[in-house]
Amino acid sequence: MTDRPVSPDSVALAAQASSWRSAYVHVPFCARRCPYCDFAVVAAGEPGAEETGRYVDALIGEIGLESGPFPIEAVNFGGGTPTRLDPHDLERILIALRDRFGLASDAEVSIEANPEDWSPRYAAALREAGFNRVSFGVQSFDPEVLAYLGRRHSPDQAERAVTVARSAGFDTINIDLIYGAPVETDPSWASTVDRALTLGPEHLSAYALTVEGGTELSRSVRDGAPAPDGDVQADRWESLAAAASSIGLVRYEISNWATPGHACRYNLSTWAMGEFVAFGTGAHDHRDGTRARNVRRLDAYVERVERGERPRSGSEHLDGFERKRERFMVGLRLAAGVEAGSVGTAFLESAEGRRLLDARVIESIDGRVRVGRPLLTDLVARSVLSVSEEDC
Amino acid sequence: MTAPSRIRNFSIIAHIDHGKSTLADRLLERTGAISERDMRAQMLDEMDLERERGITIKANAVRLDYIAASGESYQFNLIDTPGHVDFSYEVSRSLEACEGAVLVVDASQGVEAQTLANAYLAIEGGLEIIPVVNKIDLPAADPDRAAAEVAGVLGGTADEVIRVSAKTGEGIEDLLEAIVERLPAPEGVEDAPLRALVFDSFYDTYRGVVSHIRVVDGSITKREPVRFMATDLDVDVDELGIRRPATEEIDRLTTGEVGYLITGVKEIDLIRVGDTVTDVTAPTDEALPGYREPKPMVFSGLFPTDGDDFERLREALEKLRLNDSSLVYQPETSRALGFGFRVGFLGLLHMEIVRERLEREYDLDLVATAPSVAYRANLASGEQIPVRSPQDLPDAAALASIEEPFVKVMIITPSEFIGTVMDLVQQRRGVMGEMTYLSPERAELHYRMPLAEIVFDFFDQLKSKTRGYASLDYEPDDYQISDLVRVNILLNGVPVDAFSTIVHREKAYMYGKAMVSRLRELIPRQLFDVPVQAAIGTRIISRETIKARRKDVTAKCYGGDITRKRKLLERQKEGKRRMKMVGQVEVPQEAFVAALKLDM
Ligand SMILES: Nc1nc2c(ncn2[C@@H]2O[C@H](COP(=O)(O)OP(=O)(O)OP(=O)(O)O)[C@@H](O)[C@H]2O)c(=O)[nH]1
Ligand SMILES: C[S@@+](CC[C@H](N)C(=O)[O-])C[C@H]1O[C@@H](n2cnc3c(N)ncnc32)[C@H](O)[C@@H]1O
Ligand code: SF4
Ligand SMILES: [Mg+2]
Numbered sequence: 001m002t003d004r005p006v007s008p009d010s011v012a013l014a015a016q017a018s019s020w021r022s023a024y025v026h027v028p029f030c031a032r033r034c035p036y037c038d039f040a041v042v043a044a045g046e047p048g049a050e051e052t053g054r055y056v057d058a059l060i061g062e063i064g065l066e067s068g069p070f071p072i073e074a075v076n077f078g079g080g081t082p083t084r085l086d087p088h089d090l091e092r093i094l095i096a097l098r099d100r101f102g103l104a105s106d107a108e109v110s111i112e113a114n115p116e117d118w119s120p121r122y123a124a125a126l127r128e129a130g131f132n133r134v135s136f137g138v139q140s141f142d143p144e145v146l147a148y149l150g151r152r153h154s155p156d157q158a159e160r161a162v163t164v165a166r167s168a169g170f171d172t173i174n175i176d177l178i179y180g181a182p183v184e185t186d187p188s189w190a191s192t193v194d195r196a197l198t199l200g201p202e203h204l205s206a207y208a209l210t211v212e213g214g215t216e217l218s219r220s221v222r223d224g225a226p227a228p229d230g231d232v233q234a235d236r237w238e239s240l241a242a243a244a245s246s247i248g249l250v251r252y253e254i255s256n257w258a259t260p261g262h263a264c265r266y267n268l269s270t271w272a273m274g275e276f277v278a279f280g281t282g283a284h285d286h287r288d289g290t291r292a293r294n295v296r297r298l299d300a301y302v303e304r305v306e307r308g309e310r311p312r313s314g315s316e317h318l319d320g321f322e323r324k325r326e327r328f329m330v331g332l333r334l335a336a337g338v339e340a341g342s343v344g345t346a347f348l349e350s351a352e353g354r355r356l357l358d359a360r361v362i363e364s365i366d367g368r369v370r371v372g373r374p375l376l377t378d379l380v381a382r383s384v385l386s387v388s389e390e391d392c
Numbered sequence: 393m394t395a396p397s398r399i400r401n402f403s404i405i406a407h408i409d410h411g412k413s414t415l416a417d418r419l420l421e422r423t424g425a426i427s428e429r430d431m432r433a434q435m436l437d438e439m440d441l442e443r444e445r446g447i448t449i450k451a452n453a454v455r456l457d458y459i460a461a462s463g464e465s466y467q468f469n470l471i472d473t474p475g476h477v478d479f480s481y482e483v484s485r486s487l488e489a490c491e492g493a494v495l496v497v498d499a500s501q502g503v504e505a506q507t508l509a510n511a512y513l514a515i516e517g518g519l520e521i522i523p524v525v526n527k528i529d530l531p532a533a534d535p536d537r538a539a540a541e542v543a544g545v546l547g548g549t550a551d552e553v554i555r556v557s558a559k560t561g562e563g564i565e566d567l568l569e570a571i572v573e574r575l576p577a578p579e580g581v582e583d584a585p586l587r588a589l590v591f592d593s594f595y596d597t598y599r600g601v602v603s604h605i606r607v608v609d610g611s612i613t614k615r616e617p618v619r620f621m622a623t624d625l626d627v628d629v630d631e632l633g634i635r636r637p638a639t640e641e642i643d644r645l646t647t648g649e650v651g652y653l654i655t656g657v658k659e660i661d662l663i664r665v666g667d668t669v670t671d672v673t674a675p676t677d678e679a680l681p682g683y684r685e686p687k688p689m690v691f692s693g694l695f696p697t698d699g700d701d702f703e704r705l706r707e708a709l710e711k712l713r714l715n716d717s718s719l720v721y722q723p724e725t726s727r728a729l730g731f732g733f734r735v736g737f738l739g740l741l742h743m744e745i746v747r748e749r750l751e752r753e754y755d756l757d758l759v760a761t762a763p764s765v766a767y768r769a770n771l772a773s774g775e776q777i778p779v780r781s782p783q784d785l786p787d788a789a790a791l792a793s794i795e796e797p798f799v800k801v802m803i804i805t806p807s808e809f810i811g812t813v814m815d816l817v818q819q820r821r822g823v824m825g826e827m828t829y830l831s832p833e834r835a836e837l838h839y840r841m842p843l844a845e846i847v848f849d850f851f852d853q854l855k856s857k858t859r860g861y862a863s864l865d866y867e868p869d870d871y872q873i874s875d876l877v878r879v880n881i882l883l884n885g886v887p888v889d890a891f892s893t894i895v896h897r898e899k900a901y902m903y904g905k906a907m908v909s910r911l912r913e914l915i916p917r918q919l920f921d922v923p924v925q926a927a928i929g930t931r932i933i934s935r936e937t938i939k940a941r942r943k944d945v946t947a948k949c950y951g952g953d954i955t956r957k958r959k960l961l962e963r964q965k966e967g968k969r970r971m972k973m974v975g976q977v978e979v980p981q982e983a984f985v986a987a988l989k990l991d992m
Contacts, residue, residue: 359919
């Protein structure tokens with residue numbers, strides 16, 4: 001962690017983040033699949049769900065296939081549910097990463113955890129293994145919303161998990177929330193926000209419930225169940241933003257808040273075009289200007305790694321102008337904004353850009369461009385995609 | 393050459409769909425003009441649009457040779473005409489070239505409005521009429537009733553009415569004989585100076601203007617010089633011919649005959665429909681009466697979706713006008729839609745057809761503004777100006793009154809729907825004239841109504857309220873002062889000229905409200921709240937707000953899969969509809985089209 005607390009939305013931090021390197025490890029196992037989830041997940045009972053040891057071996061095997069050194073500032077274990085793995089397995093993976101790439105002494109080492117898997121013993125073991133940040137998939141403190149989301153934990157369990165993590169000595173505790181489920185009401189959201197903030201997390205992620213194709217949720221919506229409403233979600237986001245800032249949480253990305261010194265490095269560097277290696281099913285990395293992704297299927301992934309092959313399913317190399325445009329577009333997600341550069345300058349001068357400036361959707365300050373109305377970031381991004389090389 | 397005594401020139405006229413073109417098919421077939429193998433239904437409907445819609449749009453002349461029961465051979469010149477009211481000027485023109493008319497009545501429908509209107513045209517023109525009841529093969533046919541009705545209209549007896557089925561061919565021989573026996577031969581003077589009537593004219597890319605003519609006196613010969621009297625144009629005859637319906641070149645057309653004429657002239661304006669062709673060496677000094685130009689009834693702005701297509705639209709209109717002299721247009725500028733044309737049409741069907749032809753034959757993508765009739769504004773200064781577009785209307789301060797065109801309307805309806813029709817007409821500001829009974833079951837109602845009230849969806853309403861039984865015909869009457877106002881539609885405070893309209897004060901609120909709520913649905917949410925208002929002058933009569941767009945982002949954790957995200961955004965961008973900027977507001981192209989479909 002940095003010595004002096006830096007504001008999560010500072011320009012300096014964003015600039016620094018672009019040079020950070022990080023690592024992502026995907027752990028696909030879950031007790032069951034939540035109805036809204038489209039991540040690469042293997043639910044209990046599905047083929048391969050029991051063979052976690054073999055998967056961990058494959059992960060370590062894949063790490064061995066990636067060239068080092070690649071000194072890492074942040075590691076993130078995500079899922080799925082990484083906390084379904086034995087702390088010992090998690091530690092083996094961490095060691096493999098450190099050996100292969102090198103890990104900064106103050107690196108952020110983070111793991112996603114489901115509250116129901118959490119115990120003092122487990123927390124202590126993770127600390128022991130080297131984890132210093134934990135992110136809880138709390139989603140809501142309203143039992144009705146939790147039921148709607150198909151979650152297995154209770155509001156109390158979530159609170160206890162945070163307390164336990166706190167005593168175990170994690171530097172940064174994050175709470176993930178999901179807002180805008182059709183069963184959620186204004187008061188229910190207000191109380192979720194209140195209970196989450198009362199726990200005093202150093203970090204908060206709040207995501208708008210998204211109906212992803214191919215999920216159980218999308219099927220029921222197609223069959224007539226109510227869908228989340230964009231305006232309601234905007235209301236929820238605004239009320240959260242107000243409450244969070246009143247207790248000193250600073251928003252540094254559309255969906256992420258942190259207290260000074262606790263912005264998630266992995267997250268920041270993603271939006272600042274930092275490079276990262278990634279391992280596991282469906283994982284995608286960004287290295288040497290190339291973005292590549294792994295196969296999503298567990299069996300295919302394991303078999304290919306066991307054969308000594310990279311388990312890739314595709315890759316893309318962006319050069320020159322396209323890379324600049326992507327950097328600009330992606331950087332718009334950050335509260336610090338992004339350096340205008342040639343793409344941003346051309347964009348600001350385009351008819352679209354001027355319209356967005358006029359409507360205060362974007363702002364241009366000190367050579368940087370920021371989205372003033374973060375919930376319209378995709379709209380801005382689409383306009384940026386209209387900027388062509390000739391415009392620059 | 394054929395002696396005039398052996399020539400019969402006639403038009404087939406009827407209400408729409410009563411079977412004129414199909415009857416023409418049978419006549420072509422029976423006279424051997426076309427073999428059964430080459431026959432196709434409604435042979436003379438040659439345009440794609442005619443075939444698709446199953447209606448005749450343009451009159452079409454064809455020559456037949458008929459050997460009568462007496463053994464003598466005759467030359468028939470037949471003109472198939474359209475039945476739709478928009479194209480009644482085609483009927484008038486065709487009748488001018490004929491001595492006779494075959495008036496067709498559908499046996500299952502009886503006399504309808506255009507049956508009457510067209511019968512009157514033929515009577516006024518002094519033509520001999522052969523009444524024919526068609527479709528006697530239909531199970532629902534009531535030939536006796538139809539025959540009685542048509543006999544009543546013509547003041548004859550039912551046994552003079554020929555009964556046919558253009559489908560089965562039954563009765564066709566009787567009709568062919570009646571044409572020989574009952575229709576007069578042309579009466580021109582064979583050795584008089586040439587007088588030929590141009591009754592139709594169209595443009596052919598390769599050959600220039602092709603004119604259909606009827607020789608009234610004298611004769612016309614290939615390669616000889618002729619004069620078009622109205623334009624005082626002297627040219628040589630390049631080609632003469634007839635259609636059977638395949639074209640056949642001939643050297644001479646003599647008194648009473650019908651055929652086509654090509655001179656190599658490319659400018660359609662030099663060869664006007666209704667003009668008289670005469671000899672240059674021995675000219676006549678008495679031109680034929682000619683025609684009155686058809687007056688456009690409705691006007692609409694046509695704008696290319698893509699502003700760059702303006703020139704192409706101009707060219708397309710020019711070309712279209714070569715074949716459709718009823719088309720009038722002048723450039724128009726709209727703040728919302730850019731550069732385009734205000735185009736005059738004979739009616740809504742005509743408008744639809746022109747638009748479709750422009751889009752299809754000239755590959756244009758067009759937005760059409762709400763159709764409007766031609767108003768007249770009486771200014772405070774005493775001056776009167778034409779108002780063909782709501783934009784032409786001066787501000788209230790400068791305005792003394794507005795006049796609108798009225799029409800004489802004739803409706804034929806089964807007696808049981810008289811009350812329904814009266815209600816409908818009353819809602820449309822109609823004033824009842826006389827009512828007569830064609831038969832105990834069917835009445836003929838006369839009204840005076842504002843044109844604006846009938847051109848829009850009156851016909852559909854009439855049809856649906858009378859279960860399809862009533863029919864309608866109208867003709868221009870005079871202008872009259874009415875309490876009319878312009879309703880402006882404002883988007884974000886800016887008037888959008890394309891949506892403004894002139895309506896009767898009592899309907900202003902309804903129009904405003906309907907337009908405002910439709911636009912609110914059609915226009916996607918913008919970056920800011922957009923008020924949509926309807927106003928008369930400065931007074932707002934309706935208002936709704938398109939709420940600002942608030943969320944357009946994936947506010948979900950999607951980690952590093954940026955490639956996928958970018959591709960998704962790119963797809964969304966491609967899928968984004970074509971937009972027109974109106975002030976600060978992005979309006980999708982379809983919104984204009986859909987909003988203007990508003991049926992009031
Ligand atoms: N059963 C039957 N149907 C007929 C007969 N004559 C015409 N039809 C049908 O009636 C419809 C209209 O026929 P058209 O010949 O196109 O009528 P039209 O009078 O030329 O129509 P417009 O040119 O549009 O005014 C077509 O579907 C014909 O097939 C007939 O004698 N018997
Ligand atoms: C990688 S996911 C899963 C982490 C963990 N397994 C869990 O469910 O708590 C991280 C977060 O993304 C959010 N998320 C997942 N699917 C979502 C969806 N369809 N809409 C909105 N947020 C979603 C949830 O808040 C979740 O905690
Ligand atoms: S939301 Fe989390 S717990 Fe639920 S299925 Fe997805 S990864 Fe697993
Ligand atoms: Mg026809």
